[in-house]
Amino acid sequence: MLAVLSVSLTAAGTAIQLSVPKEWAPWPPAAPDHGAGLTFPLIGAFLIAHRPRLKLAWLMCVGGLGCAVNVMAIGLQFTQAAAGDLESAGWLRILAIVGWMTGGCLLGILTPLLSPDDRLPSRRWLPVAVGGVAVYFADGVRNIVRPTPPASTYRWPEVIPNPLAIEVLAPYHPALTGSLTLLMNACVVLTVLSLFVRLRRATSTARRQIAWPLSAFVVYALFPLLGEDHWLPATIWTGLVPVAIAFAVLRHRLYGIDTVISRTVIAAGLIAAVGAVYFGIGALAGLLVSDYDQVAGLVAALATGAFFQPLRGRLRRLTDTMLYGRHGRPEGLAGRLAREVGETEPANALAAVTAVVHDGLGVTGVAVESGGRRVESGETGPGPRVVPLVRHGEPVGRMLIGPPGPRRFSAAYTERLIRVATPFVADVAHAMLMAAHLQRSREHILNAREEERRRLRRDLHDGLGQALGNMAMSLNIARMCLREDPSSVDRMLRDLCGDMDAVTREIRELVYGLRPPRLDDLGLPGAVRALAAEPGPPVEVEVTGETGDLPAAVEVAAYRIVQEALTNVRKHAGATRAFVTLTRSENALILRVRDDGRGLPERRRSGVGFASMRERAAELGGTCLIAGSCRSGAEGGPGTRVEVTLPLPERSGAEPTLMIT
DSSP states (O other), rough: OHHHHHHHHHHHHHHHHHHHHHGGOOSSOOOHHHHHHHHHHHHHHHHHOTTTTTTHHHHHHHHHHHHHHHHHHHHHHHHHHTTOOHHHHHHHHHHHHHHHHHHIIIIIIIIIHTTTSSSSSSSGGHHHHHHHHHHHHHHHHHHHHHOOOOOOOOOOSSSSOOOOOOOOGGTTTTHHHHHHHHHHHHHHHHHHHHHHHHHHHHHHHHHHHHHHHHHHHHHHHHHHHHHHGGHHHHHHHHHHHHHHHHHHTTTTTHHHHHHHHHHHHHHHHHHHHHHHHHHHHHHHHHHTTTTTTHHHHHHHHHHHHHHHHHHHHHHHHHHHHHOOOSOOOOHHHHHHHHHHHSOOOOHHHHHHHHHHHHHHTTEEEEEETTTTEEEEEEEEOSEEEEEEEEEEEEEEEEEEEOOSSSSSSOOOHHHHHHHHHHHHHHHHHHHHHHHHHHHHHHHHHHHHHHHHHHHHHHHIIIIIIIHHHHHHHHHHHHHHHHHHOOOHHHHHHHHHHHHHHHHHHHHHHHHHHSSSSHHHHHHHHHHHHHHHOOOOOOOOEEEEOOTEEEEEEHHHHHHHHHHHHHHHIIIIOOSEEEEEEEEEEESEEEEEEESSSOOSSSSSOHHHHHHHHHHHHHTOOOOOEEEEESSOGGSSSEEEEEEEEOOOOOOOOOOOOOOOO
């Protein structure tokens, strides 16, 4: 009912004002009361229908009705004045002031203080509310008892008499008017500051809720300071204020305000700052080099260009902090991810990082898929966004991001968060893949060790054990035959010598399989040179550093890798020569084998030899790089290159250090 009455009074009052003769036409033609009388009651009634106990909605309805009464009374006032009934016009003027005073107190003071949650920011703001209402009331009373103004300063043909005028106040009226106007503007500014206080203390979701009325009231507060000449934008904007309040109260399409405010602040800040820099430097350069206007313009343009991007970044961070606070901020998200990576156990790092990204992005869920494993936090939904995870150009998985949740961010801000989070997730996914690969390698090593033990047991039991048993039996038979048939003993002993030679060869093969004898006889450099001397293309060997105190496991791994690499050179490379270098550094043994052959095909399948070399390096915590192509190989020429790094314990006896090439 209030909404219908307010809209009807405002529409009728506007029509009456438009019909008033030109010399008695109100000034300005429209005021914020016109916009408030039309929209505040309608939006207030809409909010009451959804939330009947919302005090803010009732204030909007009653305040809008006051503005509507003001519009109607002003229209009737000037109509009566134009008709010559100045006494009635004077009483209608008082009615208009009462309507204006009611609308100003409720809509200009209490509504922003109670937006958007129907409560004051704190009890400390109660004096502001009481003081603002008192100032508006005092100004209304001042206007009601206004002395008769001089005819020379009056805009209309005749002075409308004030039936309640107190003429003794005439000398003080200008100063009183100026003081109360200043106090009213100060109260309006304070109500806007209350919204900034709410924004500073609120969560990220509440910040965007507050941003709607804040942006509306900030612009509204500028119009009283600009004066009556801006009556049209003031009227239009006043009609939009209750719409912003409704968005905040009902949280409908709440989050579009992020982009609006962010771009507005950035654009306004850039225009103001860049303009100031450009014109300031241009003016300074013009004074210093007044005869070179083009130089001054060029200097100003260059300085402005250098100033533009840093300022844009600072303004963007400012709006991010204003809208979202410190939670979810790109820098804060990066810090949280770094802490999780550093403090969480490797097995749980991916799950912890996924949970942090889920919380930081404000989406319904985040899942990470890598190496056949899926870790999920929340629910990504049926159509999640897919973000590839790439580390150093190598795909390591993908991150699935669900739709925005209740605590959502703007699209541009979400993109910045994703760009910050993706490298951390990719690193953790890569580490998980490496851990899984290492686990598989360990399992393979354990299986290989057990297989080797089984082979040794079989060879010792079925081979050496049986042969030694047969030899013992032959000795017993020879001993028994020594007295009865000495001639047959000689033949039996010759057979026994042959069996012993076979056993010796078998033992030698077993021992060679465990550790090549060349390493004990010649050392690693000599053993590698012996491999290089075998039939095939010539191989040059270069050794740098002391290699006499290498661990036995490192010697065996290096020897076997060189052996496998040279076997590949002789069988498959078609090379005319090869090069082997052994370099002993403080913490590692670096082994390189390269040739000038045809290189590796573009599409190749890793064979048993390549896998064996990589596994031997991995067993010791090292790396094995096999590279080459049909077009270009090592050092600019065709061929294949094998580079292996095997970590060594420090000479002081510390733990081995892993070097990655």
